[in-house]
Amino acid sequence: MEANDRLTPEPPAADEAHRKGSSERRCILTGEAAPRAHLIRLALGPDGQVAADWSERLPGRGAWISADRSLFDSVAARGRLRGALARAFKANSFTFPDDLGLRIEVSLRQRLLARLGLEKRAGNLIIGEERVREALRAGKVWLVLHAGDARPDGADRLDGMARAVGESLGVDIAQRRLPIPRDALSAALGRDNAVHAALTDPAAAARVLADIDRWAGFAQPERDTGTETETEFEQTGGATEVAADALERH
Structure with a gap:
């Protein structure tokens, strides 16, 4: 078997990718910090509607949530989602669709x-x-x-x-x-x-x-x-x- 030079423990490229993805953010639903790669950033669009920000670069305050559907649905069902978003965005004038999770x-x-x-x-x-x-x-x-x-x-x-x-x-x-x-x-x-x-x-x-x-x-x-x-x-x-x-x- 021909071993590849890149397949060594903690290769530079993989280590660099890990460092970039390991900066932590706090989930607004649990209050716990987690690597950004495990979270989803929500942001406000120009129309004031909440949507996922996959670029993680949209202006304004973002709201980070865990990639946990059962948690998201539970918080939404108890009517706590709007309050969590309002605290994260420091704003009340926004909307989010009923099917945001979907x-x-x-x-x-x-x-x-x-x-x-x-x-x-x-x-x-x-x-x-x-x-x-x-x-x-x-x-x-x-x-x-x-x-x-x-x-x-x-x-x-x-x-x-x-x-x-x-x-x-x-x-x-x-x-x-x-x-x-x-x-x-x-x-x-x-x-x-x-x-x-x-x-x-x-x-x-x-x-x-x-x-x-x-x-x-x-x-x-x-x-x-x-x-x-x-x-x-x-x-x-x-x-x-x-x-x-x-x-x-x-």
């Missing part, structure tokens, strides 16, 4: 699909079981991904190989089953039957993991298969392309 969830899905497409165009993402196996043997993989409807035997074999390679090199090669069916993943990547994929750049892997974990934390359990969300996703009229443009700008 909008955030759908945006997280769009953001992840757009992210994967960008990483593919940048040459950081490879697709196909055999290509993933070859990259693992060469010690070039940082993250292994599977479509939500991937056959368990194929996914388990790749995951086992990733664990074995990681142990031999003294690193952790993450594995994730995406809450996205192969059809949606294939459409996002412009590739037929995209079932297995891998990230070959540590910073790219960190970016994708952050998006996966935030979506997984905020998606409602019954929507994780992507079947119901797909309808809203298709109704957004090119929102994935908009998300990709936003990611490229930031």
